[in-house]
Amino acid sequence: MSVVARQSFKYSLVGYLGFLLGTLSTFFLFTNDLSFYGKLRFILPTAQLFLPIAVFGISYSNVKFFQEMQKDGKHHNMLSVSLLGIVFNFILFCICFFCFYLLFPNYQNSKTWEMKGLILPLVLVSALSAVFNKYISNYKRIAISNIFENLFPKLANIGAFCLFFFLGFSESWAYLFFFLVFLSALLGYYYYANKLEGINFDFSLDYFKENSRWKPFLDYSFYGFLGNLGSYLALSIDNYMISEHIGFQQNGVYSTIYSIISLVSVPAMGLYSISAPIINKHFAEGTMAELNHYHKKTSLVLFSIGLVLLCCICVGFPYLTFYMPKSGGAIREAQSLVWIIGAATLFELATGFNGYIISMSKYYRFSIIVMLVLAMVTIGLNFFFIKFTNLGILGVGIAYAVSLTLFNIVKIIFNYIKFKVFPLSMPMLYVLIVGGIALGGAFFLPELNIPFYNLVYKPFVVLIIALLGNHFLKIYPLADFVFEKLKKKK
Incomplete structure (x- = not known):
């Protein structure tokens, strides 16, 4: 090695x-x-x-x-x-x-x-x-x-x-x-x-x-x-x-929920590192069509995994708070943050490695400008929600979600205009439908008396529905991927 x-x-x-x-x-x-x-x-x-x-x-x-x-x-x-x-x-x-x-x-x-x-x-x-x-x-x-x-x-x-x-x-x-x-x-x-x-x-x-x-x-x-x-x-x-x-305690609540949502982004950590040299190679060879195909494929994978993880978090979150010492009630009251920050994070996964494409091109300075604008928008929105509303950390979460979403939309538009690459695809709509069915099914399932059982079985139901939906709609060839990996090990 x-x-x-x-x-x-x-x-x-x-x-x-x-x-x-x-x-x-x-x-x-x-x-x-x-x-x-x-x-x-x-x-x-x-x-x-x-x-x-x-x-x-x-x-x-x-x-x-x-x-x-x-x-x-x-x-x-x-x-x-x-x-x-x-x-x-x-x-x-x-x-x-x-x-x-x-x-x-x-x-x-x-x-x-x-x-x-x-x-x-x-x-x-x-x-x-x-x-x-x-x-x-x-x-x-x-x-x-x-x-x-x-x-x-x-x-x-x-x-x-x-x-x-x-x-x-x-x-x-x-x-x-x-x-x-x-x-x-x-x-x-x-x-x-x-x-x-x-x-x-x-x-x-x-x-x-x-x-x-x-x-x-x-x-x-x-x-x-x-x-x-x-x-x-x-x-x-x-x-x-x-x-x-607002206060240190509310900062603790916000930080805890943000840490939980960051679980959704874990699969992207390795994929972004692997993709960097691939993007660089496509730029060097001028193969933008192949880059577009790879961009769509990886974005679909990240979105699919991220959606399943987010659905599992959403249905399991209320029961997880029962096992958080002393502060579970305060964190449970801020559950809406899970949905708001989670949705923005999921959209970011759907946009794939948009930022890497810009950073590795001759337009790398554009990323710097957009990042500075994002920072100013975030500060402005935070100030507005904190000073002029009573939403508290919910307002901060909305400000974060809005600025992050706008940031990703700008990158999508820029990459399409300059390089004709676009991360979103029709299979993502099928993934979203399956995720909605899984989420609805888990929510309407009866609650058991012991929170731990709910924490385990409801996310498990989400996982089963997601796998079945993927199998019947053929969104991603998961079976072929697994068998290929097994053959390589042999």
Whole structure:
């Protein structure tokens, strides 16, 4: 097995392990105290909102220019100057941060100001870690970095929560543990990078001044900054705005439901990684018709699996909440979020790898622009629903669903106009009909006295109806796929 194949396998394994760990802890651990969980889910997303400012896309330039600078023997100089640039950016950011709150003292009542002692150091540590993460990827080593990036944040949440809730430590000690986990990840990045190739720190700027090498470096970093900013704003703004304007407990409820719905997207994790080189190959060969066929096929698979998973979640969710310690009632009351966020997530799966197509084309800057617009729309809608309605986290969920759906519609239209590829197909309508029948059938089935039995048998009914519908309508040749895999094993 090649290095790339081994690393991809290990990367996926770590990813799924992290997802399983996060999901189980969300279901059965954090629901013991949604208020404190909401605080933990506020700290990291808020730090991530500020992270692009400190990084300024420098991490991406450490990949883009690595080969060129390695030939000149200056890749360590690039890493050193990048780390120095992060510290410089962070200092400027802190000056602006404190100036803002001193000039506008009314905002000192915010939770961001209250937790600045944890959030700001976390921004610096995360920014330095981001540079090491991308730098290490140049050596085709991604599995270990994924442990620091994926597993450590979950361990930080779990450890801090257990210290506070089960062991009786104060919030301050729990927060200190939370930060130390991220600091240990940074030290782990440095140790691993140094192990791959001994790092000789060189903070000289002479190489970058020659032939104005700093210009393309900063130009590329700037585009990375814009893309990063849009992405983090779109993904992290919900937790920030709920915590600031509604409350930590409601942020805990929202985060729990969001984690449950993210189960629907699990099948896409591996498929997107596999599809990236295939898309690149079709672009190189100009085979757009074949790309369109592949796009439709993979989108149908993702939509079909996602719909079955979402139906199982919808029919089982009320009974699952009975086994969530202490907070099951509060989470059950927010059940409508499952349908709203779930529908938007399902539509995103139906659109397939639209984003990858744009990112790998000459129009990659379009993705950056659209991501920034998405972030602004999300912020605007969140502000509207929080300030002018009484919907609470339901309004935030609607804002997320609307902005995500608009984002995917724009990508569909753009890809069709530019490349004549389109993800949606008629079999998806058949899948939707089968899903509706399965969902209706499971809901109208009689409820048993024990919630656990309902939690098991109703989703099982959904699965059986979905398989039968697929068999009779011949939507996807599942039997042929299974037999093919069995033959290969023999």
